[in-house]
Amino acid sequence: DIQMTQSPSSLSASVGDRVTITCQASQDISNYLNWYQQKPGKAPKLLIYDASNLETGVPSRFSGSGSGTDFTFTISSLQPEDIATYYCQQYDNLPFTFGGGTKVEIK
């Protein structure tokens, strides 16, 4: 199975800060990577697909980059409504695996 390692597992930042989350795959997955946002008590929401493509309707402060084994998710200017846990997910190989999640809080 492909292991997805996210870091950090949690972070605290101020409104307006730039926030960066990394996701490392245990083997090359090309750009077959998605990013999801999950707010407390809610279902996950797709933000980024194919590593860097913004899902329709998602604010442009969210972005993704990377290919191969190393990926980055960025919030350019953290907003109060961005408080959530963020997950990466690979779909290069079965089983489709998620990272452990990064909990983002406001400082």
Add this chain to the structure above:
Amino acid sequence: EVQLVESGGGLVKPGGSLRLSCAASGFTFSSYSMNWVRQAPGKGLEWVSSISSSSSYIYYADSVKGRFTISRDNAKNSLYLQMNSLRAEDTAVYYCAQDGGVATMIYWGQGTLVTVSS
């Protein structure tokens, strides 16, 4: 508007069975692959199973293979997950999700809680 509504969760004893359902609306259900994803209390997301639009391709996580069966009824716009031989570690919120293309889960239901406990 796409809607996915799960049902069928509840409390079941170890070794028992449950059948989850997911009612879909707002899109052409028969054109999309579908997935089940679960989340144990306080834990991360785990992909469980996928089924192609015509049921030709079905995949399972190793953790549920041989115990869970995914199926769909395109005439009823419904997705199912038959869960047998349930274990405590199957306790989770189970989400159904529309697949926008190779396990890219675009729309999700609100989830249904399955608790396996004696």
